[in-house]
Amino acid sequence: MSVTPADPGLAPDIDPAWLPDEALRAVGSRRVRVDGEGPLADTVRAEAAYACERFGGRIVGPGDRPDLLLRLADDSLGGEGGEGGEGGGSGGNGEDCPRHPEGFTLHRTLDRTTVTASAAAPAGLLHGYFHVVRLGEAAFTPAPAATHRPALTPRMLDHWDNVDVHPVMGQVERGYAGGSLFWRDGRPRDEPHRIRAYARLLASCGIDALAVNNVNVHATEARLLTDRLDDVAAIADLLRPYGIRTHLSVSCAAPVLLGGQATADPLDPHVRAWWRETADRVYARIPDFGGFVVKADSEGQPGPFAYGRSHADGANLLADALAPHGGIVHWRAFVYDHRQDWRDRTTDRARAAHDHFAPLDGEFRPNAILQVKHGPIDFQTREPVSPVIGAMPRTRIAVELQATQEYTGQQWHVCALAPMWSQVLRFRPHGEDGPGVAGVAAGDGGGRGGGGGLVAVSNAGADPFWTGHPLAQFNLYAFGRLAWQPDADPASLLDEWIELTFTPNRTADPDRLRAGLRHVVGGSWETYEKYTAPLGVGFMVQPGHHYGPSVDGYEYSPWGTYHFADRDGVGVDRSRATGTGYAAQYGKPWSDTYETPDTCPDELLLFFHHVPYGHVLRSGKTVIQHIYDTHFEGVTEAEAARALWASLKDLVSPARHARVTERYEEQVRCAREWRDQVNSYFLRKSGVPDRHGRRIH
Numbered sequence: 117m118s119v120t121p122a123d124p125g126l127a128p129d130i131d132p133a134w135l136p137d138e139a140l141r142a143v144g145s146r147r148v149r150v151d152g153e154g155p156l157a158d159t160v161r162a163e164a165a166y167a168c169e170r171f172g173g174r175i176v177g178p179g180d181r182p183d184l185l186l187r188l189a190d191d192s193l194g195g196e197g198g199e200g201g202e203g204g205g206s207g208g209n210g211e212d213c214p215r216h217p218e219g220f221t222l223h224r225t226l227d228r229t230t231v232t233a234s235a236a237a238p239a240g241l242l243h244g245y246f247h248v249v250r251l252g253e254a255a256f257t258p259a260p261a262a263t264h265r266p267a268l269t270p271r272m273l274d275h276w277d278n279v280d281v282h283p284v285m286g287q288v289e290r291g292y293a294g295g296s297l298f299w300r301d302g303r304p305r306d307e308p309h310r311i312r313a314y315a316r317l318l319a320s321c322g323i324d325a326l327a328v329n330n331v332n333v334h335a336t337e338a339r340l341l342t343d344r345l346d347d348v349a350a351i352a353d354l355l356r357p358y359g360i361r362t363h364l365s366v367s368c369a370a371p372v373l374l375g376g377q378a379t380a381d382p383l384d385p386h387v388r389a390w391w392r393e394t395a396d397r398v399y400a401r402i403p404d405f406g407g408f409v410v411k412a413d414s415e416g417q418p419g420p421f422a423y424g425r426s427h428a429d430g431a432n433l434l435a436d437a438l439a440p441h442g443g444i445v446h447w448r449a450f451v452y453d454h455r456q457d458w459r460d461r462t463t464d465r466a467r468a469a470h471d472h473f474a475p476l477d478g479e480f481r482p483n484a485i486l487q488v489k490h491g492p493i494d495f496q497t498r499e500p501v502s503p504v505i506g507a508m509p510r511t512r513i514a515v516e517l518q519a520t521q522e523y524t525g526q527q528w529h530v531c532a533l534a535p536m537w538s539q540v541l542r543f544r545p546h547g548e549d550g551p552g553v554a555g556v557a558a559g560d561g562g563g564r565g566g567g568g569g570l571v572a573v574s575n576a577g578a579d580p581f582w583t584g585h586p587l588a589q590f591n592l593y594a595f596g597r598l599a600w601q602p603d604a605d606p607a608s609l610l611d612e613w614i615e616l617t618f619t620p621n622r623t624a625d626p627d628r629l630r631a632g633l634r635h636v637v638g639g640s641w642e643t644y645e646k647y648t649a650p651l652g653v654g655f656m657v658q659p660g661h662h663y664g665p666s667v668d669g670y671e672y673s674p675w676g677t678y679h680f681a682d683r684d685g686v687g688v689d690r691s692r693a694t695g696t697g698y699a700a701q702y703g704k705p706w707s708d709t710y711e712t713p714d715t716c717p718d719e720l721l722l723f724f725h726h727v728p729y730g731h732v733l734r735s736g737k738t739v740i741q742h743i744y745d746t747h748f749e750g751v752t753e754a755e756a757a758r759a760l761w762a763s764l765k766d767l768v769s770p771a772r773h774a775r776v777t778e779r780y781e782e783q784v785r786c787a788r789e790w791r792d793q794v795n796s797y798f799l800r801k802s803g804v805p806d807r808h809g810r811r812i813h
């Protein structure tokens with residue numbers, strides 16, 4: 117089968133993101149040979165041909181000496197200087213690496229004029245090709261042979277896309293990048309070139325799985341499993357040439373809703389038969405289907421609790437149906453009581469996932485993956501790592517991140533999340549001697565028989581810039597790269613993305629452009645944190661849409677209570693001794709570290725403790741002064757970033773520059789609103805004036 121790769125030239129309305137033609141120059145100006153058969157090898161050949169067409173290189177056959185050879189080979193370690201390179205936390209040894217179906221070895225030694233990427237399987241050719249693209253000219257300079265393979269599998273995006281337009285959430289739940297790439301008004305969007313271009317971008321940063329619909333499964337989405345399966349198959353056909361498997365979010369109530377069953381009880385034999393037959397039909401239509409994603413007993417979604425069954429019962433039902441086909445179920449651990457009474461201080465939303473799931477460790481099937489949000493609450497700007505991740509050594513765990521910026525500026529504010537994700541992935545739930553979060557997701561140690569990989573809620577949509585804010589493309593790119601190599605340095609990933617996306621060397625002032633971009637993107641998470649909720653308290657956002665400040669927006673609502681500010685102090689006591697006991701859900705040393713304000717890291721202080729406004733932080737400042745200072749600083753930093761961006765106008769394409777400029781206007785406006793609301797709220801509560809005498813609105 118011959119496959120035409122996504123051709124940016126065919127879609128002038130779509131931003132090329134990190135794959136502009138210019139990024140293909142190094143490969144495209146050379147003689148390239150691709151040895152290998154099958155659809156993925158065809159994709160690589162077509163990609164190389166596309167690049168060569170633009171930059172004067174050519175595809176050569178077996179008789180010609182290529183500058184770049186991409187080949188399928190059993191001996192991909194090749195005995196040329198051994199193994200080196202990323203390692204990527206993958207803990208790879210020389211024997212395993214070449215056999216990894218997505219891995220490859222790159223030989224670029226002095227005595228050879230041909231740079232060779234050898235892979236054991238076609239997916240390795242694809243990742244090898246894009247690795248060479250990322251390296252650019254550097255790929256053709258001598259270096260030790262290096263083997264690369266992904267540390268985590270799957271590396272998956274969840275699209276919270278609705279098939280019908282939801283009356284409140286619209287076409288995409290928490291989607292800040294226009295409509296869905298897949299669906300419009302109840303039907304497939306029918307823009308295959310867009311999906312193909314998306315698949316190409318995703319593959320080029322390492323993503324290999326994608327769920328096409330919202331985890332909140334409404335009536336029409338539910339039918340994707342049955343009579344609307346052709347719509348899913350059509351998407352799978354577009355993703356497959358780029359090595360991306362298609363997954364589907366399904367409803368636990370499907371046997372009743374779609375199958376005419378009297379019950380959806382996971383232990384009912386008719387229900388079990390219905391799921392088995394349904395999975396068989398899915399695989400008959402989509403043989404490489406990835407599996408199901410499930411949100412159960414959460415925020416109104418149906419689940420096993422209705423039948424007195426456990427979440428392991430629910431997950432295993434679907435796992436058993438998928439097992440004969442090699443499919444997996446991603447079962448989400450996001451289960452909590454969203455009908456709380458704010459006066460009840462014993463109910464703590466942060467505890468819920470651990471309370472529900474930790475006792476079930478060891479009860480899940482090998483092809484059931486428990487998908488755990490990285491923090492215990494819900495993608496706030498700052499949260500501790502979820503204690504569930506370290507508490508279930510006999511369960512396959514996937515860590516869920518959120519690329520869509522629900523609580524972090526909704527793609528109107530620059531907020532590069534790679535530094536936060538990197539901290540999460542490096543966190544060691546059991547201290548220095550145990551595996552890190554990335555290791556848990558990789559399946560290192562423990563008897564879980566494999567990891568669950570990394571998942572992110574996608575931030576992409578039908579917007580011409582894919583992500584609404586053009587600089588938010590970095591979040592998508594960095595997610596893929598960190599999923600492949602969790603110990604990658606976020607600053608290096610930013611540089612990589614800048615080189616590909618902006619090709620600074622083709623501009624009049626590469627150094628000014630690089631420095632400017634590093635500055636506006638690099639520290640943007642910290643800046644955002646400064647002008648929003650302080651020291652680990654979350655949810656000071658406006659209810660419903662979650663954009664902009666509302667200090668008490670959720671404080672007295674049934675969804676949870678988050679800061680408990682009164683005239684004397686602020687923060688949630690989650691200690692074992694006097695609070696909700698959440699701190700005790702961690703293993704040592706963290707249960708001790710988080711237990712007292714003296715040992716708790718300052719940035720999480722108010723997540724774990726209720727302290728007086730006069731409590732002195734490690735910086736020497738009181739909590740109240742820290743709140744005032746950071747809110748003034750955050751706005752100043754946002755204003756400076758806006759000015760710096762304005763100064764790059766001569767170096768960035770007009771459309772991209774204009775879009776970012778527009779977004780900065782809103783970011784600065786909103787940052788000032790945050791500063792004024794938060795500072796005046798705490799001035800009024802505490803009565804403590806700013807020691808610098810600044811005007812607090």
Ligand code: GCV
Nearest residue numbers: 276289290331332411450494
């Ligand atoms: C898909 C939060 C979001 C919801 C989302 C939910 C989830 O509550 O606000 O929009 O629903 O998380 O992760 O399931």
